[in-house]
Amino acid sequence: xxxxxxxxxxPIGDKWDRRKFENKLVSPANRRKFxxxxxxxxxxxxxxxASLGELGYPVKVxxxxxxxxxAHSIAAQGGINAAKNYRNDGDSVYRLFYDTIKGGxxxxxxxxxxxxxxxxxxIIDQCVAQGVPFAREYGGLLDNRSFGGAQVSRTFYARGQTxxxxxxxxxxxxxxxxNAGTVTLHQRREMLDLVVVDGHARGIVCRNLVTGELESHxxxxxxxxxxxxxxxxxxxxxxxNSNVTAAWRxxxxxxxxxxxxxxxxxxxxxxxxxxxxxxxxxxSESLRNxxxxxxxxxxxxxxxxxQIPDADRDYYLERRYPAFGNLVPRDVASRAAKAVxxxxxxxxxxxxSVYLDFADAIKRNGEDTIKARYGNLFDMYARxxxxxxxxxxxxIYPAVHYTMGGLWVDxxxxxxxxxxxxxxxxxxxxxxxxxxxxxxLMQGLADGxxxxxxxxxxxxxxxxxxxVKASHDAFGAAKADAQGRIDKVLQVKGTRTVREFHRAIGAxxxxxxxxxxxxxGLAGAISQIRTLREEFWLxxxxxxxxxxxxxxxxxxGRVADYMEFAEVLALDALERRESCGGHFREESQxxxxxxxxxxxxxxxxxxxxxxxxxxxxxxxxxxLIFEEVHPTQRSYK
Amino acid sequence: MxxxxxxxxxxxxxxxxxxxxxxxxxxxxxxxxxxxLDVVNEGLIRKGDDPIAFDSDCREGICGSCGVVIxxxxxxxxxxxxxxxxxxxxxxxxxxxxxxxxxARAFPVLKDLVVNRSAFDRIIAAGxxxxxxxxxxxxxxSLPIAKAMADQAMDSAxxxxxxxxxxxxKNAAAHLFTSAKISHLGVLPQGEPERDRRVVRMVExxxxxxxxxxxxxxxxxxxxxxxxxxxxxxxxNRDFLRAIV
Ligand SMILES: Cc1cc2nc3c(=O)[nH]c(=O)nc-3n(C[C@H](O)[C@H](O)[C@H](O)COP(=O)(O)OP(=O)(O)OC[C@H]3O[C@@H](n4cnc5c(N)ncnc54)[C@H](O)[C@@H]3O)c2cc1C
Ligand code: FES
Numbered sequence: 001x002x003x004x005x006x007x008x009x010x011p012i013g014d015k016w017d018r019r020k021f022e023n024k025l026v027s028p029a030n031r032r033k034f035x036x037x038x039x040x041x042x043x044x045x046x047x048x049x050a051s052l053g054e055l056g057y058p059v060k061v062x063x064x065x066x067x068x069x070x071a072h073s074i075a076a077q078g079g080i081n082a083a084k085n086y087r088n089d090g091d092s093v094y095r096l097f098y099d100t101i102k103g104g105x106x107x108x109x110x111x112x113x114x115x116x117x118x119x120x121x122x123i124i125d126q127c128v129a130q131g132v133p134f135a136r137e138y139g140g141l142l143d144n145r146s147f148g149g150a151q152v153s154r155t156f157y158a159r160g161q162t163x164x165x166x167x168x169x170x171x172x173x174x175x176x177x178x179n180a181g182t183v184t185l186h187q188r189r190e191m192l193d194l195v196v197v198d199g200h201a202r203g204i205v206c207r208n209l210v211t212g213e214l215e216s217h218x219x220x221x222x223x224x225x226x227x228x229x230x231x232x233x234x235x236x237x238x239x240x241n242s243n244v245t246a247a248w249r250x251x252x253x254x255x256x257x258x259x260x261x262x263x264x265x266x267x268x269x270x271x272x273x274x275x276x277x278x279x280x281x282x283x284s285e286s287l288r289n290x291x292x293x294x295x296x297x298x299x300x301x302x303x304x305x306x307q308i309p310d311a312d313r314d315y316y317l318e319r320r321y322p323a324f325g326n327l328v329p330r331d332v333a334s335r336a337a338k339a340v341x342x343x344x345x346x347x348x349x350x351x352x353s354v355y356l357d358f359a360d361a362i363k364r365n366g367e368d369t370i371k372a373r374y375g376n377l378f379d380m381y382a383r384x385x386x387x388x389x390x391x392x393x394x395x396i397y398p399a400v401h402y403t404m405g406g407l408w409v410d411x412x413x414x415x416x417x418x419x420x421x422x423x424x425x426x427x428x429x430x431x432x433x434x435x436x437x438x439x440x441l442m443q444g445l446a447d448g449x450x451x452x453x454x455x456x457x458x459x460x461x462x463x464x465x466x467x468v469k470a471s472h473d474a475f476g477a478a479k480a481d482a483q484g485r486i487d488k489v490l491q492v493k494g495t496r497t498v499r500e501f502h503r504a505i506g507a508x509x510x511x512x513x514x515x516x517x518x519x520x521g522l523a524g525a526i527s528q529i530r531t532l533r534e535e536f537w538l539x540x541x542x543x544x545x546x547x548x549x550x551x552x553x554x555x556x557g558r559v560a561d562y563m564e565f566a567e568v569l570a571l572d573a574l575e576r577r578e579s580c581g582g583h584f585r586e587e588s589q590x591x592x593x594x595x596x597x598x599x600x601x602x603x604x605x606x607x608x609x610x611x612x613x614x615x616x617x618x619x620x621x622x623x624l625i626f627e628e629v630h631p632t633q634r635s636y637k
Numbered sequence: 638m639x640x641x642x643x644x645x646x647x648x649x650x651x652x653x654x655x656x657x658x659x660x661x662x663x664x665x666x667x668x669x670x671x672x673x674l675d676v677v678n679e680g681l682i683r684k685g686d687d688p689i690a691f692d693s694d695c696r697e698g699i700c701g702s703c704g705v706v707i708x709x710x711x712x713x714x715x716x717x718x719x720x721x722x723x724x725x726x727x728x729x730x731x732x733x734x735x736x737x738x739x740x741a742r743a744f745p746v747l748k749d750l751v752v753n754r755s756a757f758d759r760i761i762a763a764g765x766x767x768x769x770x771x772x773x774x775x776x777x778x779s780l781p782i783a784k785a786m787a788d789q790a791m792d793s794a795x796x797x798x799x800x801x802x803x804x805x806x807k808n809a810a811a812h813l814f815t816s817a818k819i820s821h822l823g824v825l826p827q828g829e830p831e832r833d834r835r836v837v838r839m840v841e842x843x844x845x846x847x848x849x850x851x852x853x854x855x856x857x858x859x860x861x862x863x864x865x866x867x868x869x870x871x872x873x874n875r876d877f878l879r880a881i882v
Binding site (some may be wrong): 047050051054065066067068069070071072074075084086122124125126127128129130131133134135136137138139140141142158159161164165168171172173175176178179185187210239240241273274276277278279281380383384385386449450453495497499541542543544548549550551552 | 648649665667668669671672673675676678679681682683685686687688690692693694695696697698699700701702715718722724726747748751753754755757758761762763764765766767768769770771773774775776777778780781782783784787788790791794795797798821822825827828
């Protein structure tokens with residue numbers, strides 16, 4: 001199959017207008033004749049459901065959470081980008097577009113990214129009108145900050161809870177549609193399959209997580225907004241119930257999976273404290289504006305940090321990257337931390353952490369200023385580690401944070417299954433090989449408020465969709481599959497818990513598909529994953545039964561999917577024999593250890609087609625064509 | 638360290654439940670409270686027993702999923718923290734810890750420590766929003782809002798909808814939750830046009846859900862992990878009176 005991105009022709013600035021004009025419309029009276037399903041209520045799902053409901057489409061919304069407001073988006077801290085140029089500091093739609101393409105290390109589709117930058121300005125207007133309490137200046141206008149090393153201040157924020165406030169805005173708009181009767185909520189429901197009839201997505205099978213019942217829901221279009229797959233690594237900054245299940249099951253029904261190896265490791269997280277650890281906590285990137293990162297100069301220096309004089313410290317980011325210093329992009333900072341720890345110079349009992357030191361900032365600006373800037377983060381750190389970061393330097397280490405890869409979508413956000421649209425972190429579309437800080441919230445809301453409402457309408461208005469009932473055979477077959485899988489996992493009755501297996505698959509991925517990847521490591525990882533998958537189906541123990549609330553069973557299904565997914569994750573990393581963004585192949589680096597891209601060979605999107613569990617998936621390539629931005633080697637020296 | 642647990646076990650909605658004793662050994666002081674429960678559950682699963690059901694997701698105090706009553710206090714001993722933010726170093730070796738669900742008529746127990754708080758969603762659906770459609774928003778800076786006002790809105794908007802306020806209240810009232818949303822939207826100019834309609838509809842829905850009445854004891858504010866102020870309730874009452882007269 002040739003992957004057609006369906007990108008409109010014409011100058012980049014006109015493409016989206018052109019597409020909106022070419023799109024079919026659905027008249028207001030006809031909208032109520034279509035049924036739309038939205039799976040997921042994070043920023044992408046809630047904003048899409050609200051917008052489609054407002055337009056008059058009947059929308060059924062699904063989510064694994066008790067309430068839509070609990071979706072993982074709620075946890076985003078730092079902020080959301082928009083090209084408003086309220087600071088008069090030289091920002092523009094074009095600059096945000098350029099920064100995103102460059103930050104993504106030239107592995108994203110130009111037209112999608114340009115549209116994202118264009119609609120970013122509308123997002124802020126929309127959110128303010130909803131009552132999102134963004135930070136303001138004394139003059140009453142919105143405040144901005146510079147984030148993740150950007151040279152302009154384009155990040156809007158609501159204290160350290162930007163994701164929460166944006167999600168509540170979208171959730172409230174969606175609840176208004178619930179009240180209006182256009183949107184109906186189906187919470188504590190897990191999508192277990194996509195139902196495809198005559199080549200079109202026509203509904204889903206989901207499990208009621210309270211009663212255990214399997215349900216069929218038919219639709220004319222299905223929007224998947226189910227987030228990322230960071231929890232394949234077991235430990236990550238993601239909420240613990242995040243999963244790849246919905247996306248993976250759709251993949252097995254024909255949706256290609258794109259760039260799974262593009263994962264983001266965030267440099268500033270609280271280090272692992274022991275085996276019991278269930279998740280890792282992010283310390284906002286903004287800390288690097290004032291904190292200085294260092295480790296001891298010599299190996300095995302176990303002195304407490306206060307007793308290590310400046311002469312014995314290595315401020316390695318400032319040393320290696322004099323221009324950007326502590327503010328280098330996430331992937332660069334993460335790899336540098338790993339390198340010094342691998343040299344045996346790491347801090348803490350485990351040797352797997354580096355210092356983030358505020359002593360100089362406190363001396364320069366006073367403790368009160370630092371408290372005003374980062375008070376809540378310092379409190380959070382103290383609560384978790386029992387150490388006072390005003391007196392002792394913080395200890396941080398990189399952790400899995402975000403997944404740029406996801407289901408392949410065209411410019412219209414439609415997957416390779418017609419009628420299946422994919423929004424937010426679940427798709428691969430906008431961030432290339434590395435996402436810039438504060439751009440995921442922007443993308444989720446762009447997709448949901450401003451892109452999908454147009455492209456879904458075009459699909460509904462321009463496609464002949466004969467009525468399908470939930471009694472159709474395809475639903476019965478999908479239900480039987482889902483039931484079979486549940487029965488099978490309950491029947492194993494082995495000796496190892498799901499968590500043990502999750503930890504094991506996570507360790508394989510972290511060691512070999514983490515910050516540094518090699519040919520031999522990846523090949524070995526693939527065979528380890530296969531073995532572990534076999535062991536899972538022979539030896540897992542899952543408690544209880546399938547007829548009531550059983551979180552252990554839900555968890556087993558998600559980890560079982562990771563056992564399959566991890567293989568394509570590693571395979572994608574193996575096949576991409578270049579370094580770019582978050583994907584670092586040790587074989588492909590410059591003499592001074594920086595990532596080396598190979599544009600001649602790898603300037604494409606990898607889209608994998610499922611061919612059966614254990615069978616090699618087929619690789620399809622969507623070439624990336626750069627008409628606006630000329631790819632150059634990133635340099636932060 | 639070793640701690641003894643007394644945990645509320647209940648097979649399903651409307652079924653009888655009771656406190657059951659467990660021992661958690663190999664507890665590390667750096668573990669979070671929920672990680673301690675994870676470890677207990679691992680042990681139960683290996684023995685073929687039914688693990689203790691509880692809700693959690695973000696495990697950093699923002700999603701509002703977690704929430705149990707620890708030794709009689711919703712979210713436990715730490716002020717301004719959720720259950721998932723409590724660490725075992727707060728307890729001593731040999732302590733006995735009682736763990737129960739958030740109890741309220743409007744929060745039926747689904748299983749063990751898991752309750753159904755969807756009544757909160759219905760209160761929001763009744764009016765907890767600004768009625769505006771996507772597409773119609775003016776430029777975000779066209780309307781300056783005093784910083785103090787924006788900060789006040791944010792103080793109220795921080796509510797995570799966990800329901801600890803309801804669990805702490807002897808009347809199981811939802812006034813703190815409801816009033817926080819009313820204040821958030823009510824102090825902002827964007828929320829002003831619907832201020833009267835919003836308060837009436839949300840308060841009526843709160844009553845319909847079976848939440849109790851407020852007797853001003855302040856237990857809600859004391860346990861709120863986001864330190865939402867009880868002054869929101871006074872504001873809601875004033876707005877309600879203004880709206881109906
Ligand atoms: C700690 C942290 C901080 C972050 N900070 C920032 C930031 O400052 N700025 C920024 O731009 N980005 C940030 N990010 C990234 C950003 O938060 C996410 O990428 C984004 O919120 C994802 O939104 P989403 O709508 O795609 O998915 P999610 O919010 O993950 O929502 C997924 C939804 O799908 C549902 N779901 C999942 N699986 C199933 C299933 N099988 N069946 C049914 N429903 C299902 C869930 O119930 C949920 O409703 C941060 C991420 C983390 C982890
Ligand atoms: S698990 Fe999210 S608040 Fe505790």
